[in-house]
Amino acid sequence: MARQREFDEDKVLDAAMELFWEKGFEATSLSDLTSRMGIQRPSLYSAFGDKKGLFEAALRKYTSAHAASIRGKLQTNSSVKEAFRSFFENLVAKEYGEDPNWGCFCLNSMVELAPHDEKFAILTREHQMYLSVIFQETVERGLRSGELDPGINAKSLAQTLVISLIGLTVFMKSRPERTFVDNSVREILTLLR
Amino acid sequence: MARQREFDEDKVLDAAMELFWEKGFEATSLSDLTSRMGIQRPSLYSAFGDKKGLFEAALRKYTSAHAASIRGKLQTNSSVKEAFRSFFENLVAKEYGEDPNWGCFCLNSMVELAPHDEKFAILTREHQMYLSVIFQETVERGLRSGELDPGINAKSLAQTLVISLIGLTVFMKSRPERTFVDNSVREILTLLR
DNA sequence: ATTATTTTATACCGTTCGGTATGAAACGAA
DNA sequence: TTCGTTTCATACCGAACGGTATAAAATAAT
Numbered sequence: 441m442a443r444q445r446e447f448d449e450d451k452v453l454d455a456a457m458e459l460f461w462e463k464g465f466e467a468t469s470l471s472d473l474t475s476r477m478g479i480q481r482p483s484l485y486s487a488f489g490d491k492k493g494l495f496e497a498a499l500r501k502y503t504s505a506h507a508a509s510i511r512g513k514l515q516t517n518s519s520v521k522e523a524f525r526s527f528f529e530n531l532v533a534k535e536y537g538e539d540p541n542w543g544c545f546c547l548n549s550m551v552e553l554a555p556h557d558e559k560f561a562i563l564t565r566e567h568q569m570y571l572s573v574i575f576q577e578t579v580e581r582g583l584r585s586g587e588l589d590p591g592i593n594a595k596s597l598a599q600t601l602v603i604s605l606i607g608l609t610v611f612m613k614s615r616p617e618r619t620f621v622d623n624s625v626r627e628i629l630t631l632l633r
Numbered sequence: 634m635a636r637q638r639e640f641d642e643d644k645v646l647d648a649a650m651e652l653f654w655e656k657g658f659e660a661t662s663l664s665d666l667t668s669r670m671g672i673q674r675p676s677l678y679s680a681f682g683d684k685k686g687l688f689e690a691a692l693r694k695y696t697s698a699h700a701a702s703i704r705g706k707l708q709t710n711s712s713v714k715e716a717f718r719s720f721f722e723n724l725v726a727k728e729y730g731e732d733p734n735w736g737c738f739c740l741n742s743m744v745e746l747a748p749h750d751e752k753f754a755i756l757t758r759e760h761q762m763y764l765s766v767i768f769q770e771t772v773e774r775g776l777r778s779g780e781l782d783p784g785i786n787a788k789s790l791a792q793t794l795v796i797s798l799i800g801l802t803v804f805m806k807s808r809p810e811r812t813f814v815d816n817s818v819r820e821i822l823t824l825l826r
Numbered sequence: 827a828t829t830a831t832t833t834t835a836t837a838c839c840g841t842t843c844g845g846t847a848t849g850a851a852a853c854g855a856a
Numbered sequence: 857t858t859c860g861t862t863t864c865a866t867a868c869c870g871a872a873c874g875g876t877a878t879a880a881a882a883t884a885a886t
Contacts, residue, residue, distance in 0.1 A: 442830080442831040442832035442833075442882085442883060442884070443831075443832045443833045443834075443881075443882040443883045443884090444832085444833080444882080444883065444884095445832090445833070445834095446833075446834075446882095462748075463749075464659070464745060466657070466659035466660045467659045467745075469872075469873070469874085470873080470874060470875080471872080471873085479834090480833095480834065480835060480836085481835095481874090481875075481876080482833080482834070482835080482875095482876075482877095483833070483834070483835095485875070485876080486832090486833080490874080490875075491874065491875090540748045540749075541748060542748055543744065543748070547744070547803060548744055550803065550804075550806055550807050551736065551740070551741055551744040551745070551803060551806060552657060552660075552744070552745065554806045554807045554808075555655075555733045555734060555735055555736070555806055556656075556733075561806075561807050561808055562807075564807050565807035565808065565809050568804060568807065568809070569809070569813075572813070593816075593820075595816065596816040596817070596819065596820045597820060599813050599816050599817050599820070600797075600816070600817045600820040600821060602800075602804075602817075603797060603800035603801055603804060603814075603817045603821075604793075604796060604797065604800055605800070606799070606800035606803050606804050607795075607796035607797055607798070607799035607800030607801075607803070608796055608800075610740060610743065610744060610799050610800070610803050611743075611761060611795075611796060611799050613743055613744060613747045613748055613754075614743050614747045614754050614755075614757050614758035614761065615747075615754055615758065616758050616761070616762070620762075620765070620792050621796075623786075623788065623789040623792050623793070624789070624792050624793045624795075624796045626789065627786075627789045627790060627792070627793040627824065628793060628796075630824070631820065631823070631824070635852085635853060635854070635860080635861045635862035635863075636851075636852040636853045636854090636861075636862050636863045636864075637852080637853065637854095637862085637863080638862090638863070638864095639852095639863075639864075662842075662843070662844085663843075663844060663845080664842080664843090672864095673863095673864070673865055673866085674844090674845075674846080674865095675845095675846075675847095675863080675864075675865080675866095676863070676864070676865095678844095678845070678846080679862090679863075683844080683845075684844065684845090
Protein backbone atom coordinates (compact mmCIF):
# COMPACT_ATOMS: atom_id res chain seq x y z
CA MET A 441 0.00 0.00 0.00
CA ALA A 442 2.35 2.65 -1.20
CA ARG A 443 3.87 4.30 -4.20
CA GLN A 444 5.88 1.95 -6.39
CA ARG A 445 9.52 2.41 -7.44
CA GLU A 446 10.04 4.11 -10.75
CA PHE A 447 13.51 2.64 -11.31
CA ASP A 448 14.85 -0.86 -11.72
CA GLU A 449 17.31 -1.41 -8.89
CA ASP A 450 19.31 -3.83 -11.00
CA LYS A 451 19.56 -1.43 -13.90
CA VAL A 452 20.71 1.55 -11.89
CA LEU A 453 23.20 -0.69 -10.09
CA ASP A 454 24.70 -1.57 -13.45
CA ALA A 455 25.07 2.12 -14.21
CA ALA A 456 26.79 2.71 -10.89
CA MET A 457 29.06 -0.27 -11.51
CA GLU A 458 30.21 1.14 -14.84
CA LEU A 459 31.01 4.47 -13.28
CA PHE A 460 32.89 3.04 -10.28
CA TRP A 461 34.69 0.62 -12.57
CA GLU A 462 35.81 3.47 -14.78
CA LYS A 463 36.75 6.08 -12.19
CA GLY A 464 37.20 4.27 -8.89
CA PHE A 465 35.56 5.06 -5.57
CA GLU A 466 37.08 8.41 -4.62
CA ALA A 467 36.97 10.01 -8.06
CA THR A 468 33.29 9.19 -8.55
CA SER A 469 30.97 11.81 -7.06
CA LEU A 470 27.35 11.45 -6.08
CA SER A 471 26.45 13.88 -8.84
CA ASP A 472 28.20 11.63 -11.36
CA LEU A 473 26.28 8.69 -9.97
CA THR A 474 22.78 10.16 -9.84
CA SER A 475 23.09 11.63 -13.31
CA ARG A 476 24.30 8.36 -14.84
CA MET A 477 21.87 6.22 -12.84
CA GLY A 478 18.99 8.50 -13.73
CA ILE A 479 17.70 8.74 -10.17
CA GLN A 480 17.77 11.35 -7.41
CA ARG A 481 19.89 11.28 -4.30
CA PRO A 482 17.20 10.26 -1.83
CA SER A 483 16.32 7.28 -4.04
CA LEU A 484 19.94 6.24 -4.12
CA TYR A 485 20.35 6.57 -0.37
CA SER A 486 17.16 4.72 0.42
CA ALA A 487 18.07 1.86 -1.91
CA PHE A 488 21.78 1.44 -1.15
CA GLY A 489 22.49 3.16 2.16
CA ASP A 490 25.40 5.38 1.26
CA LYS A 491 28.15 5.80 -1.31
CA LYS A 492 30.22 2.93 0.05
CA GLY A 493 27.18 0.69 0.29
CA LEU A 494 26.41 1.37 -3.34
CA PHE A 495 30.01 0.66 -4.25
CA GLU A 496 29.93 -2.64 -2.40
CA ALA A 497 26.69 -3.69 -4.09
CA ALA A 498 28.20 -2.82 -7.48
CA LEU A 499 31.39 -4.72 -6.74
CA ARG A 500 29.52 -7.80 -5.53
CA LYS A 501 27.47 -7.80 -8.68
CA TYR A 502 30.63 -7.49 -10.75
CA THR A 503 32.55 -10.31 -9.07
CA SER A 504 29.60 -12.63 -9.29
CA ALA A 505 29.18 -12.02 -13.01
CA HIS A 506 32.93 -12.10 -13.61
CA ALA A 507 33.39 -15.46 -11.94
CA ALA A 508 30.46 -16.96 -13.83
CA SER A 509 31.84 -15.66 -17.11
CA ILE A 510 35.29 -17.12 -16.51
CA ARG A 511 33.88 -20.46 -15.39
CA GLY A 512 31.82 -20.56 -18.56
CA LYS A 513 34.73 -19.78 -20.84
CA LEU A 514 36.91 -22.48 -19.33
CA GLN A 515 34.19 -25.11 -19.63
CA THR A 516 33.50 -24.62 -23.34
CA ASN A 517 36.67 -26.30 -24.51
CA SER A 518 37.33 -29.98 -23.96
CA SER A 519 41.07 -29.45 -24.10
CA VAL A 520 42.34 -27.78 -20.96
CA LYS A 521 45.42 -26.37 -22.62
CA GLU A 522 43.27 -24.96 -25.38
CA ALA A 523 40.80 -23.59 -22.86
CA PHE A 524 43.46 -21.61 -21.00
CA ARG A 525 45.11 -20.53 -24.23
CA SER A 526 41.93 -19.09 -25.66
CA PHE A 527 41.00 -17.60 -22.30
CA PHE A 528 44.21 -15.59 -22.02
CA GLU A 529 44.32 -14.70 -25.70
CA ASN A 530 40.75 -13.45 -25.66
CA LEU A 531 41.49 -11.48 -22.53
CA VAL A 532 44.32 -9.70 -24.32
CA ALA A 533 42.39 -9.21 -27.54
CA LYS A 534 39.44 -7.76 -25.66
CA GLU A 535 41.53 -5.26 -23.71
CA TYR A 536 43.30 -4.08 -26.84
CA GLY A 537 40.04 -3.82 -28.71
CA GLU A 538 38.46 -1.49 -26.18
CA ASP A 539 39.65 2.06 -25.92
CA PRO A 540 40.08 3.13 -23.25
CA ASN A 541 40.50 0.16 -21.00
CA TRP A 542 39.26 0.18 -17.40
CA GLY A 543 40.80 -3.16 -16.46
CA CYS A 544 39.11 -5.30 -13.85
CA PHE A 545 36.76 -3.62 -11.38
CA CYS A 546 37.75 -6.04 -8.63
CA LEU A 547 41.48 -5.44 -9.09
CA ASN A 548 40.97 -1.70 -9.28
CA SER A 549 39.14 -1.93 -5.97
CA MET A 550 41.80 -4.16 -4.46
CA VAL A 551 44.41 -1.55 -5.23
CA GLU A 552 42.38 1.46 -4.14
CA LEU A 553 40.53 0.15 -1.10
CA ALA A 554 41.87 -3.16 0.21
CA PRO A 555 44.70 -1.69 2.32
CA HIS A 556 42.35 0.85 3.93
CA ASP A 557 39.19 -1.17 4.41
CA GLU A 558 39.19 -4.73 5.66
CA LYS A 559 35.79 -5.43 4.15
CA PHE A 560 37.12 -4.78 0.67
CA ALA A 561 40.34 -6.64 1.38
CA ILE A 562 38.23 -9.70 2.12
CA LEU A 563 35.83 -9.20 -0.75
CA THR A 564 38.51 -8.75 -3.41
CA ARG A 565 40.75 -11.47 -1.97
CA GLU A 566 37.91 -13.98 -1.83
CA HIS A 567 37.13 -13.32 -5.47
CA GLN A 568 40.70 -14.19 -6.45
CA MET A 569 40.50 -17.28 -4.28
CA TYR A 570 37.36 -18.29 -6.08
CA LEU A 571 39.01 -17.77 -9.46
CA SER A 572 41.90 -19.96 -8.32
CA VAL A 573 39.41 -22.70 -7.45
CA ILE A 574 37.87 -22.47 -10.91
CA PHE A 575 41.34 -22.67 -12.43
CA GLN A 576 42.26 -25.57 -10.20
CA GLU A 577 39.18 -27.55 -11.18
CA THR A 578 40.07 -27.00 -14.81
CA VAL A 579 43.66 -28.12 -14.29
CA GLU A 580 42.43 -31.21 -12.45
CA ARG A 581 40.20 -32.03 -15.37
CA GLY A 582 43.30 -31.99 -17.56
CA LEU A 583 45.12 -34.23 -15.13
CA ARG A 584 42.26 -36.75 -15.04
CA SER A 585 42.04 -36.88 -18.81
CA GLY A 586 45.79 -37.38 -19.06
CA GLU A 587 46.19 -34.23 -21.12
CA LEU A 588 48.48 -32.68 -18.50
CA ASP A 589 51.71 -33.98 -17.00
CA PRO A 590 50.87 -35.89 -13.80
CA GLY A 591 53.79 -34.13 -12.11
CA ILE A 592 51.81 -30.91 -12.13
CA ASN A 593 50.61 -29.51 -8.80
CA ALA A 594 47.10 -28.40 -9.67
CA LYS A 595 46.70 -25.94 -6.84
CA SER A 596 50.06 -24.23 -7.26
CA LEU A 597 49.60 -23.97 -11.00
CA ALA A 598 46.10 -22.55 -10.63
CA GLN A 599 47.31 -19.97 -8.13
CA THR A 600 50.11 -18.99 -10.48
CA LEU A 601 47.66 -18.53 -13.31
CA VAL A 602 45.64 -16.19 -11.09
CA ILE A 603 48.77 -14.18 -10.34
CA SER A 604 49.50 -14.03 -14.06
CA LEU A 605 45.96 -12.95 -14.82
CA ILE A 606 46.28 -10.14 -12.28
CA GLY A 607 49.64 -9.05 -13.65
CA LEU A 608 48.44 -9.02 -17.24
CA THR A 609 45.23 -7.18 -16.44
CA VAL A 610 46.93 -4.48 -14.39
CA PHE A 611 49.79 -4.01 -16.81
CA MET A 612 47.45 -3.65 -19.79
CA LYS A 613 45.93 -0.59 -18.09
CA SER A 614 49.08 1.26 -19.15
CA ARG A 615 48.56 0.14 -22.78
CA PRO A 616 51.95 -1.46 -23.39
CA GLU A 617 52.99 -2.77 -26.77
CA ARG A 618 51.05 -5.88 -27.45
CA THR A 619 54.10 -8.05 -28.14
CA PHE A 620 55.09 -7.69 -24.48
CA VAL A 621 51.78 -9.13 -23.38
CA ASP A 622 51.69 -11.77 -26.10
CA ASN A 623 55.15 -12.97 -25.14
CA SER A 624 54.13 -13.28 -21.52
CA VAL A 625 50.98 -15.20 -22.35
CA ARG A 626 52.95 -17.65 -24.45
CA GLU A 627 55.49 -18.10 -21.67
CA ILE A 628 52.84 -18.54 -18.97
CA LEU A 629 51.08 -21.20 -20.98
CA THR A 630 54.27 -23.29 -21.02
CA LEU A 631 53.53 -24.00 -17.36
CA LEU A 632 50.72 -26.21 -18.68
CA ARG A 633 53.17 -28.82 -19.86
CA MET B 634 69.58 38.27 -3.34
CA ALA B 635 66.52 37.03 -1.57
CA ARG B 636 65.20 35.04 1.31
CA GLN B 637 66.35 31.42 1.39
CA ARG B 638 64.14 28.34 1.48
CA GLU B 639 63.45 26.97 4.92
CA PHE B 640 62.62 23.47 3.72
CA ASP B 641 64.57 20.77 1.91
CA GLU B 642 62.75 20.11 -1.36
CA ASP B 643 63.96 16.52 -1.39
CA LYS B 644 62.78 15.85 2.14
CA VAL B 645 59.29 17.27 1.69
CA LEU B 646 59.02 15.36 -1.58
CA ASP B 647 59.69 12.15 0.32
CA ALA B 648 56.90 13.01 2.71
CA ALA B 649 54.52 13.65 -0.18
CA MET B 650 55.59 10.39 -1.80
CA GLU B 651 54.75 8.41 1.33
CA LEU B 652 51.33 9.97 1.53
CA PHE B 653 50.45 9.48 -2.15
CA TRP B 654 51.84 5.97 -1.99
CA GLU B 655 49.62 5.18 0.95
CA LYS B 656 46.38 6.86 -0.09
CA GLY B 657 46.57 7.44 -3.84
CA PHE B 658 46.06 10.69 -5.70
CA GLU B 659 42.36 11.40 -5.18
CA ALA B 660 42.16 10.40 -1.53
CA THR B 661 45.10 12.60 -0.55
CA SER B 662 44.10 16.19 0.20
CA LEU B 663 46.27 19.28 0.20
CA SER B 664 45.72 19.58 3.93
CA ASP B 665 47.06 16.05 4.36
CA LEU B 666 50.05 16.99 2.25
CA THR B 667 51.00 20.29 3.85
CA SER B 668 50.63 18.92 7.35
CA ARG B 669 52.80 15.87 6.60
CA MET B 670 55.34 17.82 4.55
CA GLY B 671 55.55 20.50 7.20
CA ILE B 672 55.19 23.39 4.77
CA GLN B 673 52.43 25.81 3.82
CA ARG B 674 50.36 25.73 0.66
CA PRO B 675 52.05 28.59 -1.14
CA SER B 676 55.44 26.94 -0.63
CA LEU B 677 54.09 23.70 -2.06
CA TYR B 678 52.58 25.42 -5.08
CA SER B 679 55.67 27.50 -5.80
CA ALA B 680 57.91 24.44 -5.59
CA PHE B 681 55.81 21.85 -7.42
CA GLY B 682 53.19 23.68 -9.46
CA ASP B 683 50.01 21.97 -8.38
CA LYS B 684 48.77 18.75 -6.80
CA LYS B 685 49.34 16.70 -9.93
CA GLY B 686 52.78 18.19 -10.44
CA LEU B 687 53.71 17.20 -6.93
CA PHE B 688 52.33 13.73 -7.52
CA GLU B 689 54.37 13.36 -10.69
CA ALA B 690 57.56 14.52 -8.96
CA ALA B 691 56.93 12.03 -6.15
CA LEU B 692 56.26 9.20 -8.59
CA ARG B 693 59.38 9.95 -10.64
CA LYS B 694 61.46 9.90 -7.51
CA TYR B 695 59.88 6.59 -6.51
CA THR B 696 60.41 4.83 -9.86
CA SER B 697 63.99 5.97 -10.04
CA ALA B 698 64.81 4.65 -6.57
CA HIS B 699 62.76 1.50 -7.14
CA ALA B 700 64.59 0.60 -10.34
CA ALA B 701 67.97 1.23 -8.77
CA SER B 702 67.06 -0.93 -5.80
CA ILE B 703 65.94 -3.84 -7.97
CA ARG B 704 68.99 -3.60 -10.20
CA GLY B 705 71.17 -3.69 -7.10
CA LYS B 706 69.44 -6.72 -5.63
CA LEU B 707 69.78 -8.73 -8.83
CA GLN B 708 73.46 -7.93 -9.18
CA THR B 709 74.52 -9.08 -5.73
CA ASN B 710 74.21 -12.77 -6.48
CA SER B 711 76.46 -14.52 -8.99
CA SER B 712 73.84 -17.20 -9.62
CA VAL B 713 70.97 -15.86 -11.68
CA LYS B 714 68.50 -18.44 -10.44
CA GLU B 715 69.49 -17.65 -6.88
CA ALA B 716 69.25 -13.91 -7.57
CA PHE B 717 65.66 -14.16 -8.80
CA ARG B 718 64.73 -16.59 -6.09
CA SER B 719 65.93 -14.32 -3.31
CA PHE B 720 64.46 -11.29 -5.05
CA PHE B 721 60.96 -12.75 -5.12
CA GLU B 722 61.19 -14.34 -1.69
CA ASN B 723 62.38 -11.10 -0.12
CA LEU B 724 59.60 -9.25 -1.88
CA VAL B 725 57.06 -11.55 -0.27
CA ALA B 726 58.73 -11.54 3.13
CA LYS B 727 58.87 -7.75 3.13
CA GLU B 728 55.22 -7.31 2.26
CA TYR B 729 54.11 -9.75 4.93
CA GLY B 730 56.37 -8.14 7.47
CA GLU B 731 54.88 -4.68 7.02
CA ASP B 732 51.42 -3.96 8.28
CA PRO B 733 49.63 -2.51 6.53
CA ASN B 734 51.01 -2.89 3.07
CA TRP B 735 50.77 -0.13 0.48
CA GLY B 736 52.08 -2.19 -2.42
CA CYS B 737 54.02 -0.46 -5.19
CA PHE B 738 53.46 3.25 -5.69
CA CYS B 739 53.96 2.90 -9.43
CA LEU B 740 51.41 0.10 -9.78
CA ASN B 741 48.95 1.94 -7.56
CA SER B 742 49.30 4.91 -9.90
CA MET B 743 49.00 2.73 -12.98
CA VAL B 744 45.67 1.46 -11.75
CA GLU B 745 44.32 4.79 -10.55
CA LEU B 746 45.59 7.20 -13.20
CA ALA B 747 46.92 5.48 -16.33
CA PRO B 748 43.56 5.04 -18.09
CA HIS B 749 42.60 8.67 -17.48
CA ASP B 750 45.90 10.47 -18.01
CA GLU B 751 48.24 9.61 -20.86
CA LYS B 752 51.21 11.14 -19.03
CA PHE B 753 50.87 8.62 -16.23
CA ALA B 754 50.17 5.79 -18.63
CA ILE B 755 53.53 6.49 -20.22
CA LEU B 756 55.36 7.05 -16.96
CA THR B 757 54.15 3.87 -15.30
CA ARG B 758 54.46 1.78 -18.47
CA GLU B 759 58.02 2.95 -19.08
CA HIS B 760 58.97 1.96 -15.57
CA GLN B 761 57.76 -1.58 -16.16
CA MET B 762 59.61 -1.62 -19.46
CA TYR B 763 62.75 -0.59 -17.64
CA LEU B 764 62.29 -3.33 -15.08
CA SER B 765 61.91 -5.83 -17.90
CA VAL B 766 65.23 -4.65 -19.33
CA ILE B 767 66.92 -5.16 -15.95
CA PHE B 768 65.40 -8.63 -15.76
CA GLN B 769 66.43 -9.39 -19.32
CA GLU B 770 70.05 -8.39 -18.69
CA THR B 771 70.06 -10.68 -15.67
CA VAL B 772 68.63 -13.59 -17.65
CA GLU B 773 71.19 -13.01 -20.40
CA ARG B 774 73.95 -13.14 -17.83
CA GLY B 775 72.67 -16.57 -16.85
CA LEU B 776 72.60 -17.65 -20.48
CA ARG B 777 76.16 -16.50 -21.06
CA SER B 778 77.44 -18.30 -17.97
CA GLY B 779 75.65 -21.48 -19.04
CA GLU B 780 73.57 -21.52 -15.86
CA LEU B 781 70.32 -21.26 -17.83
CA ASP B 782 68.96 -23.48 -20.60
CA PRO B 783 70.04 -22.01 -23.97
CA GLY B 784 66.52 -22.60 -25.25
CA ILE B 785 65.28 -19.79 -23.05
CA ASN B 786 64.04 -16.62 -24.72
CA ALA B 787 65.53 -13.94 -22.50
CA LYS B 788 63.14 -11.19 -23.46
CA SER B 789 59.96 -13.23 -23.15
CA LEU B 790 61.06 -14.67 -19.85
CA ALA B 791 61.98 -11.25 -18.47
CA GLN B 792 58.63 -9.83 -19.53
CA THR B 793 56.86 -12.73 -17.88
CA LEU B 794 58.75 -12.13 -14.67
CA VAL B 795 57.58 -8.51 -14.75
CA ILE B 796 53.99 -9.66 -15.19
CA SER B 797 54.46 -12.03 -12.27
CA LEU B 798 55.95 -9.30 -10.13
CA ILE B 799 52.96 -7.09 -10.87
CA GLY B 800 50.50 -9.87 -10.11
CA LEU B 801 52.17 -10.78 -6.83
CA THR B 802 52.49 -7.18 -5.67
CA VAL B 803 48.88 -6.32 -6.44
CA PHE B 804 47.46 -9.51 -5.00
CA MET B 805 49.39 -9.11 -1.76
CA LYS B 806 47.53 -5.83 -1.16
CA SER B 807 44.54 -7.98 -0.21
CA ARG B 808 46.71 -9.90 2.33
CA PRO B 809 46.01 -13.43 1.08
CA GLU B 810 47.31 -16.46 2.90
CA ARG B 811 51.01 -16.64 2.40
CA THR B 812 51.02 -20.19 1.04
CA PHE B 813 49.17 -18.92 -2.04
CA VAL B 814 51.92 -16.45 -2.78
CA ASP B 815 54.70 -18.87 -1.88
CA ASN B 816 53.28 -21.50 -4.21
CA SER B 817 53.15 -19.01 -7.04
CA VAL B 818 56.71 -17.85 -6.49
CA ARG B 819 57.95 -21.42 -6.56
CA GLU B 820 56.00 -22.11 -9.75
CA ILE B 821 57.18 -18.92 -11.44
CA LEU B 822 60.79 -19.72 -10.69
CA THR B 823 60.47 -23.00 -12.58
CA LEU B 824 60.46 -20.89 -15.73
CA LEU B 825 64.18 -20.34 -15.02
CA ARG B 826 65.01 -23.87 -16.02
C1' DA C 827 -13.14 9.35 -1.65
C1' DT C 828 -10.24 9.17 2.20
C1' DT C 829 -6.26 7.73 4.43
C1' DA C 830 -1.74 5.71 5.28
C1' DT C 831 2.53 4.85 3.25
C1' DT C 832 6.32 5.13 0.18
C1' DT C 833 8.91 7.43 -3.46
C1' DT C 834 9.77 11.18 -5.74
C1' DA C 835 11.91 16.02 -6.65
C1' DT C 836 13.88 20.17 -4.92
C1' DA C 837 16.46 22.66 -2.16
C1' DC C 838 19.52 22.91 1.22
C1' DC C 839 23.05 21.55 5.10
C1' DG C 840 27.92 22.13 7.00
C1' DT C 841 32.42 20.64 5.51
C1' DT C 842 36.13 20.14 2.69
C1' DC C 843 38.06 20.58 -1.72
C1' DG C 844 42.12 22.64 -4.79
C1' DG C 845 44.07 26.89 -5.33
C1' DT C 846 45.42 31.95 -4.45
C1' DA C 847 45.66 37.07 -2.84
C1' DT C 848 48.03 39.59 0.54
C1' DG C 849 51.35 41.37 3.36
C1' DA C 850 54.95 40.52 6.75
C1' DA C 851 59.57 38.42 7.41
C1' DA C 852 64.07 37.30 5.84
C1' DC C 853 67.69 37.71 3.07
C1' DG C 854 71.66 39.58 -0.63
C1' DA C 855 73.29 43.53 -3.11
C1' DA C 856 74.22 48.26 -3.17
C1' DT D 857 71.10 51.11 5.94
C1' DT D 858 68.30 50.91 2.25
C1' DC D 859 66.29 48.58 -1.48
C1' DG D 860 64.72 44.72 -4.36
C1' DT D 861 63.47 40.09 -4.27
C1' DT D 862 61.85 35.80 -2.67
C1' DT D 863 59.64 32.93 0.83
C1' DC D 864 56.92 32.72 4.52
C1' DA D 865 52.24 32.48 7.22
C1' DT D 866 47.49 33.66 7.30
C1' DA D 867 43.34 34.11 5.64
C1' DC D 868 40.41 33.58 2.16
C1' DC D 869 38.09 32.19 -2.52
C1' DG D 870 34.22 29.89 -5.25
C1' DA D 871 33.09 25.26 -6.16
C1' DA D 872 32.14 20.75 -5.14
C1' DC D 873 31.77 17.29 -1.70
C1' DG D 874 28.62 13.54 0.81
C1' DG D 875 24.40 13.51 2.86
C1' DT D 876 19.53 14.99 4.38
C1' DA D 877 15.07 17.74 5.59
C1' DT D 878 10.87 18.67 3.48
C1' DA D 879 6.90 18.32 1.06
C1' DA D 880 4.45 17.13 -3.14
C1' DA D 881 3.13 13.12 -6.05
C1' DA D 882 1.69 8.52 -6.42
C1' DT D 883 -0.16 4.33 -4.95
C1' DA D 884 -3.04 0.51 -2.35
C1' DA D 885 -6.22 -0.52 1.24
C1' DT D 886 -10.24 0.92 3.56
